[in-house]
Amino acid sequence: xxxxxxxxxxxxxxxxxxxxDAASAAPLAEALAAGGLPVxxxxxxxxxxxxxxxxxxxxxxxxxxAGTVLTPDQVDAAxxxxxxxxxxxxxxxxxxxxxxxxxxxxxPGAVTATEVQAALAEGLTAVKFxxxxxxxxxxxxxxxxxxxxxxxxxxxxxxxxxNLSEYLSIEAVLAVGGSWMVPRADIxxxxxxxxxxxxxxxxxxxxx
Ligand code: 3PG
Numbered sequence: 051x052x053x054x055x056x057x058x059x060x061x062x063x064x065x066x067x068x069x070x071d072a073a074s075a076a077p078l079a080e081a082l083a084a085g086g087l088p089v090x091x092x093x094x095x096x097x098x099x100x101x102x103x104x105x106x107x108x109x110x111x112x113x114x115x116a117g118t119v120l121t122p123d124q125v126d127a128a129x130x131x132x133x134x135x136x137x138x139x140x141x142x143x144x145x146x147x148x149x150x151x152x153x154x155x156x157x158p159g160a161v162t163a164t165e166v167q168a169a170l171a172e173g174l175t176a177v178k179f180x181x182x183x184x185x186x187x188x189x190x191x192x193x194x195x196x197x198x199x200x201x202x203x204x205x206x207x208x209x210x211x212x213n214l215s216e217y218l219s220i221e222a223v224l225a226v227g228g229s230w231m232v233p234r235a236d237i238x239x240x241x242x243x244x245x246x247x248x249x250x251x252x253x254x255x256x257x258x
Pocket of ligand 1: 066117180206207208209227228229230
């Protein structure tokens with residue numbers, strides 16, 4: 051699980067993907083890798099999530115997480131399909147515990163000190179900070195990280211090229227997630243070249 055966190059931290063960016071058709075998953079994985087970012091959080095917001103995770107994880111270079119996981123059953127579906135980690139918008143103890151049982155990293159959302167403490171009580175060392183922009187943004191993460199030492203945050207929600215560096219400059223920020231490099235409409239239209247160019251731009255911005 052530390053290894054997965056290390057890989058997320060090395061990538062610095064996590065594309066948050068909503069796929070309407072699992073047939074887009076393999077070309078999307080190639081497009082992301084071509085842009086320099088072989089990572090994706092595939093969200094359980096569409097019926098195509100499980101098949102998309104399966105297709106993307108077949109690519110050995112890809113680090114594939116499941117996003118928007120709300121129930122223990124979805125944890126099972128995600129892990130059975132090959133997901134290496136599980137992201138939730140908020141902190142659900144049953145979801146976190148099922149992840150522990152299945153031996154996968156859980157990355158639940160936490161934006162208050164109480165939520166962070168609940169994550170720590172489950173033995174977690176990193177949380178998602180969502181929705182980042184409306185939860186106080188970078189200053190809130192700085193303030194929240196002060197009492198929690200080694201805890202790392204993955205902010206997502208309202209982040210893009212204009213404010214990316216503000217988040218990445220915070221020591222407690224492991225990586226930043228977002229959908230700006232994987233626009234749902236471009237994927238649906240099969241414009242994977244656009245995804246590659248947006249991804250390459252994002253990678254360039256995230257590289258010190
Ligand atoms: C998420 O689930 O992490 C967010 O929906 C991504 O937020 P964004 O669309 O504002 O980047």
